[in-house]
Amino acid sequence: MKPIKQQHRFYLFQQLIWGVLFSLLIAGFIIMALGALLTDKQIDQQLKQQARSITEGVVFSIEGLIELGNTGEGLIELRNTSIIQRVVQNYATLPLVMEVAVINPQNKVLAQSDTFPTRLSFSALPSPFTEVLDQAAQTGLPTSFSTKIDRHSVLVSVLPFSNTLFGQASRRGLAIVILDADALRKQAVQALSITVLIYIFGIALTLILMAMWIHRILLRPLKQLRNAIVSLNSIDQFVMPEGLPNNEIRLLAQSLKSSTNQIKQYQEFLHKQAQALEVAVQDLSAKNTQLDSALSELHHTQIQMIQSEKMSSLGQMVAGIAHEINNPLGFIHSNLVHITSYVQDLIGVIQACQEQIPQFPTTLQDKIDEIDLIFVQEDIIKTLQSMQIGTERIREIVLSLRNFARLDEAKIKAVNIHDGIESTLLILQHRLQATDHRSEIQIRKYYGELPLIECYAGQINQVLMSVLMNAIDALDSLNQRSKTPEIHPQIKIQTEEISEQKIKIAVSDNGSGMTQEIMSNIFDPFFTTKPIGKGTGLGLSISYQIITENHRGRLFCESEIGVGTTFTIELPTHQTR
Incomplete structure (x- = not known):
């Protein structure tokens, strides 16, 4: 290092x-x-x-x-x-x-x-x-x-x-x-000048004390931590510096120590995996057909492991970001209520003063005219209302991120499928907006009465994300290739309970549709019709595995050229423990 x-x-x-x-x-x-x-x-x-x-x-x-x-x-x-x-x-x-x-x-x-x-x-x-x-x-x-x-x-x-x-x-x-x-x-003026000099002296004294305080509790521990990192010759040689304060800096050092240990274990694991793979390759070198099949399957498994690890890490990261945003947002949102009340009280006092004092002193009246007091009274309420709407919007986005961030949950839980659909749509909102090649994608929802479904919530969110992104990509490519007048793109989402033990989710688009040949390979690993660099061909393959193997359900596709495509997900309401 x-x-x-x-x-x-x-x-x-x-x-x-x-x-x-x-x-x-x-x-x-x-x-x-x-x-x-x-x-x-x-x-x-x-x-x-x-x-x-x-x-x-x-x-x-x-x-x-x-x-x-x-x-x-x-x-x-x-x-x-x-x-x-x-x-x-x-x-x-x-x-x-x-x-x-x-x-x-x-x-x-x-x-x-x-x-x-x-x-x-x-x-x-x-x-x-x-x-x-x-x-x-x-x-x-x-x-x-x-x-x-x-x-x-x-x-x-x-x-x-x-x-x-x-x-x-x-x-x-x-x-x-x-x-x-x-x-x-x-x-x-003389008295005010003395006050200014005293305040300047106070500022200087405050800055000196602040500098000493910052250096003691922040900069010195950070320097110790940095020196410990700079002195590393190998990732597994990190030593926790002594004398770190019991605050976020110590927590950072502990996290760094834990991360180095995990990296070391992962390196050892990869090393063992590589050794095992090398032995397997040597054992199967005489059987070319079996070797090709084994290598292909191994490659598929590795890609799936990496993809699963990415999704798990993504879930942890998104959940952490949503939590960090939600804390200060809660303070802002709750304080806006008090600020609005205070502002209304102040406006009431100002109006009462204007009623009780018909003629203000000239200097005060000039100041009122300068700031346009009537406009300020009207605009400050509108500003607070817009801030209230903005914080509500952020809270909705954070809630959707937290719902979608359950990718790393390993336990089966009873969840509301509609919540997962709404969270996924909110995350994909930017993909639905109008572009240079097409107008805004319209979402048509036809939700039925569904019971709570026992499932791996994060995995189901991953499947919904993959299916919806596939529909959006189909609508994007349709308007880019089409020479006819623009087709107004739309996606229809329909849910219903088809029996006491099973529910159905259907996602349909009005794109160009797929041929029978493409449909027969749509769930195969690494199969994609997108240009190089636009897709890996694993999204629908992993989704198929999640639905059929992990949840004992069905995922199938229906398509008609010139009409569109429908992906249907069938899930049992209860899973075997």
């Missing part, structure tokens, strides 16, 4: 690390994006609350001072707006406050903090700004809005109020507070 060359090291390690890194980065990006969005909303809410509190505080302070002044001594001094100016100036020192002003009903500024970089003239502001102030003074409703003043993003809060200071005016005075939105956003 030649040593294995060392190639492409650590690809698995790199793929695992990159996979983990990519997953962490995606998760981090999503979390930070959501955090930024929520932070922006919190900033707007915080600014509005703070602005409202300041305007209410200004109004409360002014009203309190005026009420105090009306008691007597300070009345003349309180009429002077210097006290209001002092109140305004005190509130202007609060964090994020850029401007505080009090305007009387005649739009005259009674007090202004002058903390804005450029002194504001409220009467000379743009029309949208002044319109908001006029509307608030007339209606008496507080309001707030975001805008830009001298390239500063600000939040303006306006609180109308009435007071004896203004006399009997129909309009109200206004307390105005302007907060610096840029400063608060800058603080939020």
Whole structure:
């Protein structure tokens, strides 16, 4: 056994690390994006609350001072707006406050903090700004809005109020507070930046620990197993490495050890068979006729053994694949039910929010318009339904594979023949589809009421596969050779109980039919009418042996040129134990 060359090291390690890194980065990006969005909303809410509190505080302070002044001594001094100016100036020192002003009903500024970089003239502001102030003074409703003043993003809060200071005016005075939105956003960005740095550090630490963990429990045992394989000089010298973890890697090593033992035993068996064959050939060398017959029979037996071994291995492999597919498929199928329920709940919450909140904030409404929320609500249900249909289809295919995979069962069992037919048809579905030479093959089923049949289920499936494939091949060759208008191909499958002890399965096609000469040799070993490389001539021969010898039944053929061919299988309902 030649040593294995060392190639492409650590690809698995790199793929695992990159996979983990990519997953962490995606998760981090999503979390930070959501955090930024929520932070922006919190900033707007915080600014509005703070602005409202300041305007209410200004109004409360002014009203309190005026009420105090009306008691007597300070009345003349309180009429002077210097006290209001002092109140305004005190509130202007609060964090994020850029401007505080009090305007009387005649739009005259009674007090202004002058903390804005450029002194504001409220009467000379743009029309949208002044319109908001006029509307608030007339209606008496507080309001707030975001805008830009001298390239500063600000939040303006306006609180109308009435007071004896203004006399009997129909309009109200206004307390105005302007907060610096840029400063608060800058603080939020700094906090978010620190969070990002902490997350990056966490990713780096996670990758280091993950790399150490992967190397310890996966790569090192795999390297030990690989070194044990590379050091082999013969298939029977495999030694199980020490210290392998008790997981799938140990199971792989045990399977490899078991396989090498089986290969060794099989080699010894073949060696003994070859020796026995050589002795037999030497003993029969003098009898040419008998030698030819014996060699032909031996060759036939060997081919049948190989074919049976292939079918048994195929059954084990298909059963294993079906099992491995079915496990994750079960998780997906069951979780789809919960996901569908969750999505419907979320859609219900979204619809409830839309009903309770007629007008969303601009940023949220823009996001809703960007993703086309109505289309997403409709399409996600359709997508989940299509996924549900897809998983159901896969489950049907897996079930058919498991039913057909009973090729290696050595015990007689009571089975439903119709299940075997359906499983075989599902596996051959691709052969029934339309091709360049013919249209789709139509399957006509005429199932009777059948009891459970005692049989070798895997062998019966093998016979059904062989007979159906023979019918499909006949229809394929018909349209390739025919110069007449295309014949619509179809296969008819009929089952019935012909007595209390026997059932019948008939498979008919509307192909070109067979001559009497071909029919007389159809079940002979190695007889085939297909081109070289298209068939071995053993399918129907083995099927005949399975039905007649293993099940004490009948397999026969009826055909008419230009009409088609019918293969009939007769099976007893009970087998002798």
